[in-house]
Amino acid sequence: MDMYNFSAGPAMLPREVMKKAQEEFCNYRNSGSGIMELSHRGSLFTEVIERAEQNIRDLMNISDDYAVIFVQGGASMQFCMIPMNLLPAGATADYADTGVWGAKAAKEAKLFGNVNLACSSKETKYDHIPAFGEWKRTAGAAYLHITSNNTVAGTQYHQFPEVIDGVPMLADMSSDIMSRVINVNDFGLIYAGAQKNLGPSGMALVIIRKDLAERTPANVPTMLRYNTYIENKSLFNTPPTFAIYMLALVTDHFKAMGGIGEIEKINDAKAAKLYDVLDSSDYYRSPVARDSRSNMNVVWRMPTEELEAKFIKEAAAQGMTGLKGHRLVGGLRASIYNAMPMSGIDKLIAFMRDFEKNNG
Template sequence: MNKRAFNFNAGPAAIPLEVLERAQAEFVDFQGTGMSIMEMSHRGAVYESVHDEAQKRLLGLLGAPVGYKVLFLTGGASTQFAMLPLNFLTEGKTAGYVRTGSWSDKAIAEARLIGETYIAASSEDDKFMSVPDLHQLQIPENAAYLHVTSNETIEGTQFKEFPDTGSTPLIVDMSSDILSRSLDVNRFDLIYAGAQKNLGPSGVTVVIAREELLQNSPKHIPTVLRYDTHFKNNSLYNTPPAFSIYMVNQVLKWIEEQGGLTGIEALNVKKADLLYQAIDQSSGFFRGCVAESSRSNMNVTFRLSSEDIEKKFIKESEQEGFVGLKGHRSVGGLRASIYNAVPYDTVKALVDFMAEFQRKNG
């Protein structure tokens, strides 16, 4: 294609052009079957090979940890907010949550409907413009788990490291930064993520968990909401989002081609550094929202001197082909989501536009 949008959408978000082109080539006739992968049975050998390959490839990118299982589910992170306490927050237990902003708040609200919860740490006093220190957490003996949101998409904060929770399961929502950096999966008991930011299109939710956590869900909760249902059926209990899983597999291949998580992380740091430097070196014309130590490499949030000048920035950026730079309606401002698939040249184009906008309006 001659012209692609400069896509900074927060999700659904950019997908690598190479992946889209490969999918386009296979869209009508997948592997000589005379069918699209969207048309074939999820019980057939052709689809199951893609399904299994995607699971294996994802674990491979994470270092092939022993004793972990990948589930492909639906309902996004929002369904996981409820599934987690339904499966793990049993009678006599309490669930710990680290409160860091909009998405952690949604997870907490769902858990409170199910059972006893407590706030293990919070950055509310800083208006969620930083992440709290998790080194000195006090975890009660009856803790069911500790839940952390690794990256707050709306506020633009990100944890750089995670706590040691001992025997208490550490559960992390990585919806907006999964596979964006090197990761020791063995430090986590369960990771979940909606695919529509770094893994592919919307429609599939990935869960990566220790197998022992998935094997014995309470029997009084609905069958489709039990992790053991999906574990025992290899995520094929009901019809999976087949095309989304196929696309995830294609994105995972693309990540391998970029040098795996090491290569992806280096590129993501380079992109984030370029954009944050443009903000910090603008003599106050652009202002970063988040404390420097807590800045996200995925969602860069910033402000201008007034809402009027921000509206002008959005209008003119859209005229130049930039998409998705308006901040979330709950916080306002500006946001550039620079996920894995956003090319460096796209970020460079934004930085150049910002410099020209400042020259005209500073």
Template sequence: MSKRAYNFNAGPAALPLEVLERAQAEFVDFRETGMSIMEMSHRGAVYESVHNEAQERLLSLLGNPSGYKVLFIQGGATTQFAMIPLNFLSEGKVGSYVMTGSWADKAFKEAKIAGGAHVAATSEDKKFLAIPDLGSIKPADNAAYLHITSNETIEGTQYSEFPDTGSLPLIADMSSDILSRAFDVNKFGLIYAGAQKNLGPSGVTVVIAKEELIAESPSNIPTILRYSTHYKNNSLYNTPPSYSIYMVNQVLKWIEEQGGLAGVEAKNRDKAGLLYNTIDGSGGFYRGVAEQGSRSIMNVTFRMESEELEKKFIKASEQEGFVGLKGHRSVGGLRASIYNAVPYESIKALTDFMSHFQKTNG
């Protein structure tokens, strides 16, 4: 195999090499069935064992919280933006949203269409480059839930701790930082995450929810959009994205091998620390975008003195095998997405390149 790229794509993103190699080894003949897992019935015992194993493994990594169910749903986080208000906004209720950037805004807009949305807090005055103080978050009196986006991939911000909402369900879009660090799942009523950043390939969205929240859904919304449909059918109401779920299970095994969430978090903080130290120690040649206390350990955003220099940086980096360092088209700049599967060696190679680029262009 030729040398693998230094993959800093924001999503779909890097997968662990060990996972890819294991999947390759059993791609054609899965467990001596004479079939790929992509070819077999989702109603068969072989596939269902993988399906159930992935659910159990995920809850195990989260400490086996009591009363929670894992769902596998298609449509990405974007479908969840609509499913949440459709399922939880009864007459006279609104969804309260903490506005932290591009993805929080998308979720908020879907709730406005589906029933009603309220801004519980916002960092718009800081151009979404910081997470609002937890004390500033004020859900509406008639809120059905409080929604947060735990990590904003475009702006490069992340919650360092989560709000305590008491009896009000806390719902989180964790698409870009799920399983990157240890956290108390019991604070949340529902968590959702598109798999394609930290959990596996695109095609499946993982939902972790309190069973009491999803056991019954309104009968006036389409059957496939009811959480209760997926809950009562063990996410097998319709044909699931079976290969994506198989890959999620493989990634979860890999996380176990890294020492679980504590082990993964330690490695992620080392990686982020190395990169942020390079940015901060550049004397202003590189400039971090997000405010210090809100910096993401998953998506490191930074700028240079001019767009022309940034374009030169991107071109030079691509020639050296670096992929995905261009910032999101809506904000420009530079971004390194350093999800769980991105090895420390890739960050070290990037920081070495950054130091060399500064010496030759500073």
């Protein structure tokens, strides 16, 4: 039986990547050692980390104005690193409160300086991205922080806010990084936990405009300074070598698929199929405004919580796991990141239709 993992993260990885990693796990490039056993300063790993960075630059069309670095601690570490490095004393940072993770990022930033919530959809349970005309942004803000895709609520920006001169836009793209084409030049900094679209958990990919890293105050600890990673090519200390290796394999795979443009077409088609089922039935209900629906995390509710529990149990028995909604909101959630094949969507849809027929 084919298994499909719909978990929000750590999420499924491309099967081809997992097989490649399995083949090389104990003997990487005939070295007699696995990649986790090799020196991070040796030639074999140097090739891996350089390939990982170049793949990211190629796939996302990143210029030399930006550094690409690998930082331990996942996206949550960036919640504090960003204000420590980029929020000067006396300045104000704007945050968009469009979900649980955006709220957590703003909470951390308040420990280091002034924070203005430019917008919030909390009162409506984060069911939409507020219209940009409603935002209240700070003149001369140190930066604007957004969360491009909200895994808990199932919302996503389908356009981005206007970039104001002198106010860099920073984005947590943990759950939709490399799922669609974006213009990196619109952002001052992009970060993403690896465990959804890029590889294993425990590491964040950070893409930062080099001039911003010069803002860092002198009292920020060495390991929390962006320039430490930039100047040492993410090798100041021993980096998460296996996570970087897996990211290199995943991005090799993305290139083989034809790049982000081709991946975006597949993701659009996957999401459209699943939302068509939700919209054609009163049995399944999407709580998300149509213009804010995520292509990565599709959430829905059913007539009763008992039916939801039964759905999750029976789906797992048929090889579809990870469909339980986040503990804060309940319901169901299908996370359909880049690695989820169309066959997984088709299997889920067939199960949904049969379940409604048998339990409606």
